[in-house]
Amino acid sequence: NSASASPMARQADIPGVAAIIAVASGKGGVGKSTTALNLALGLRDLGLRVGLLDADIYGPSIPRLTGIREKPQLTDDKKIVPIGRFGLAIMSVGFLIEEESAMIWRGPMVASAIRQMLRDVAWGQLDVLVVDMPPGTGDAQLTLAQNVPLKGAVIISTPQDLSLIDARRGLAMFRKVNVPVFGIIENMSFFQCPHCGGRSDIFGHGGARHEAERLGVPFLGEIPLHMSIRETSDSGYPVVESQPEGPHAAIYRAIAETIR
Numbered sequence: 001n002s003a004s005a006s007p008m009a010r011q012a013d014i015p016g017v018a019a020i021i022a023v024a025s026g027k028g029g030v031g032k033s034t035t036a037l038n039l040a041l042g043l044r045d046l047g048l049r050v051g052l053l054d055a056d057i058y059g060p061s062i063p064r065l066t067g068i069r070e071k072p073q074l075t076d077d078k079k080i081v082p083i084g085r086f087g088l089a090i091m092s093v094g095f096l097i098e099e100e101s102a103m104i105w106r107g108p109m110v111a112s113a114i115r116q117m118l119r120d121v122a123w124g125q126l127d128v129l130v131v132d133m134p135p136g137t138g139d140a141q142l143t144l145a146q147n148v149p150l151k152g153a154v155i156i157s158t159p160q161d162l163s164l165i166d167a168r169r170g171l172a173m174f175r176k177v178n179v180p181v182f183g184i185i186e187n188m189s190f191f192q193c194p195h196c197g198g199r200s201d202i203f204g205h206g207g208a209r210h211e212a213e214r215l216g217v218p219f220l221g222e223i224p225l226h227m228s229i230r231e232t233s234d235s236g237y238p239v240v241e242s243q244p245e246g247p248h249a250a251i252y253r254a255i256a257e258t259i260r
């Protein structure tokens with residue numbers, strides 16, 4: 001395990017997990033969970049053993065996006081067995097709590113719950129564990145970034161100014177705790193019409209690319225706002241799984257290649 005030998009290694013590593021990558025966003029609703037799941041599938045397609053931890057305590061959406069309805073089992077020594085779906089080992093805070101009760105969690109509780117999910121889950125042998133972070137850059141996120149031995153973070157933004165400002169805060173947060181940032185992904189980058197394939201730059205275009213350049217972090221790619229991404233996510237069969245030969249799967253796989 002090269003992570004434990006690296007000077008960046010800080011907190012205790014998670015046994016069997018070679019690398020942990022955070023997927024973060026400055027605010028909710030920008031497509032962080034959709035992107036985290038499709039990136040996890042893209043990493044799987046590269047031949048890696050991949051886990052996905054949905055740590056979005058404010059609105060865990062991975063159960064919906066993967067169609068998982070069952071509750072996880074416990075091992076004899078009381079560890080949680082992640083649920084296997086699409087070749088991923090998946091754990092979500094949504095398996096343990098109701099979505100409504102998620103809203104009232106306070107920062108320290110969030111951090112300790114997530115630490116527990118990392119440590120008390122029988123992840124098995126993973127090349128990479130993708131963590132779908134809670135949106136925002138508050139105390140909970142900061143503690144998490146500090147307490148989890150992260151190899152790096154990916155920041156999801158839309159092209160809108162407001163989302164970009166939040167993305168900037170996210171970058172500052174990871175830099176503050178010395179977590180390398182792989183780069184920024186622009187989601188809902190432009191509207192791609194499912195009928196004619198034509199493109200409309202609804203929110204303006206290129207905002208995240210410029211912002212990445214300005215901030216000195218790589219720009220990892222742009223993902224269009226497309227009906228098939230929404231439909232496949234919301235039906236529980238994410239686009240990389242259900243349309244592996246399509247153009248969207250290719251985008252996620254290309255980004256997975258750069259963060260592997």
Ligand code: ADP
Nearest residue numbers: 028029030031032033034224225226229230233
């Ligand atoms: P977040 O995790 O940032 O709150 P989600 O991943 O839950 O956001 O996405 C919010 C909504 O937007 C979902 O209905 C999802 O299907 C949709 N969505 C996300 N990315 C795209 C995209 N590139 N094209 C179309 N719909 C998208």
